[in-house]
Amino acid sequence: MAVTVQGVIARAKGAPVEVAEIVVPDPGPGEALVRVQACGVCHTDLHYKEGGIGDDFPYFLGHEAAGVVESVGDGVTDVAPGDFVILNWRAVCGQCRACARGRPWYCFSTHNASQKMTLADGTPLSPALGIGAFAERTLVASGQCTKVNLAVRPEVAGLLGCGVMAGLGAALNTAPVGRGDSVAVIGCGGVGDAAILGANLAGAVRIIAVDVDDRKLEWARQFGATDVVNSRETDPVERVRELTGGFGADVVIDAVGRPETYRQAFYARDLAGVVVLVGVPTPDMRLELPLLDVFGRGGALKSSWYGDCLPSRDFPMLVDLHLEGRLPLEKFVSETISLNDVEAAFGKMSRGEVLRSVVLF
Ligand SMILES: NC(=O)c1ccc[n+]([C@@H]2O[C@H](COP(=O)([O-])OP(=O)(O)OC[C@H]3O[C@@H](n4cnc5c(N)ncnc54)[C@H](O)[C@@H]3O)[C@@H](O)[C@H]2O)c1
Ligand SMILES: [Zn+2]
Ligand SMILES: [Zn+2]
Numbered sequence: 001m002a003v004t005v006q007g008v009i010a011r012a013k014g015a016p017v018e019v020a021e022i023v024v025p026d027p028g029p030g031e032a033l034v035r036v037q038a039c040g041v042c043h044t045d046l047h048y049k050e051g052g053i054g055d056d057f058p059y060f061l062g063h064e065a066a067g068v069v070e071s072v073g074d075g076v077t078d079v080a081p082g083d084f085v086i087l088n089w090r091a092v093c094g095q096c097r098a099c100a101r102g103r104p105w106y107c108f109s110t111h112n113a114s115q116k117m118t119l120a121d122g123t124p125l126s127p128a129l130g131i132g133a134f135a136e137r138t139l140v141a142s143g144q145c146t147k148v149n150l151a152v153r154p155e156v157a158g159l160l161g162c163g164v165m166a167g168l169g170a171a172l173n174t175a176p177v178g179r180g181d182s183v184a185v186i187g188c189g190g191v192g193d194a195a196i197l198g199a200n201l202a203g204a205v206r207i208i209a210v211d212v213d214d215r216k217l218e219w220a221r222q223f224g225a226t227d228v229v230n231s232r233e234t235d236p237v238e239r240v241r242e243l244t245g246g247f248g249a250d251v252v253i254d255a256v257g258r259p260e261t262y263r264q265a266f267y268a269r270d271l272a273g274v275v276v277l278v279g280v281p282t283p284d285m286r287l288e289l290p291l292l293d294v295f296g297r298g299g300a301l302k303s304s305w306y307g308d309c310l311p312s313r314d315f316p317m318l319v320d321l322h323l324e325g326r327l328p329l330e331k332f333v334s335e336t337i338s339l340n341d342v343e344a345a346f347g348k349m350s351r352g353e354v355l356r357s358v359v360l361f
Contacts, residue, residue, distance in 0.1 A: 062134030167194025169307015
């Protein structure tokens, strides 16, 4: 029987988010009903609320979550009631062209389970990134549930479902950073700090954090940055070159996603180095670069979607590293809040006061 739960929705562009009653149907074939235990507030939720992603209001927000599978529909064998899972927004279908070519981290399948949830009056909802997890229960495709060791705290585990995975994966999977590399990370929010942590894990020797906010740079040191640059005061390209023997970094990760930060990333890298764009630009942004420099500097210009992660491979491994004390994911949790505090959390995020606010149920 369908259940009615409290959930956070964005009713109209720019309006404050609100807690509303949401009807969650029973799981159908291939679906799972999950009792959400924790859900982080991600910058992408704010993009949805501000109309930066689309105009399909009302949006059902929240997508960085962990919880316990409560029931499953017919044919579900990958997870069972009682499993502790992290939700992912790119489940592998095994059928599409990317999957068939052995590159499942580019899987383009879409999932319809969460679109079955509605407001109490039947109004359809658009779930953020096909999840909708600022609610006590949510309905997802079973492939969106990745089982992990239940010893991890839910507010930490959920973060791997989006921003922290994107940053870690930008360094570990997309670049990938190698032992002995020099790395610069531009933008030290949750995603950038996770990239710093990933570079550290991969064995980078020099990790240069670049931000416009000194408080963020101080936090970046706690994730393993060896040097910090405030790009409001110091030219980051020149400083990165100075810190790398005049060469530039082997890998530069842009975790902001603006033309000026991308240009800094492009020129702060060594010849034949790698640029990884993980920050998400807005549709109006344009980039101009001398084509001769694109040719002459060689190397690779990459984008990282969801850290090129494979949830079934990466989530359990990263949780295990955390439980062994080798991946301090708890440092990303600035505060735990209730469902009613999501609007206030967006304010704190915009003012740079937090890395992550996490709703705890
Ligand atoms: N690629 C993906 O799959 C993926 C997944 C999640 C989030 N993201 C994107 O990653 C980006 C970062 O997300 P976040 O949660 O870390 O955001 P955030 O707001 O927490 O952090 C952004 C950081 O960038 C800094 N910054 C802003 N302008 C700057 C500039 N000009 N130069 C240097 N630093 C600057 C800010 O001070 C802040 O520390 C966003 O665009 C988000 O949408 C991408
Ligand atoms: Zn696929
Ligand atoms: Zn997100």
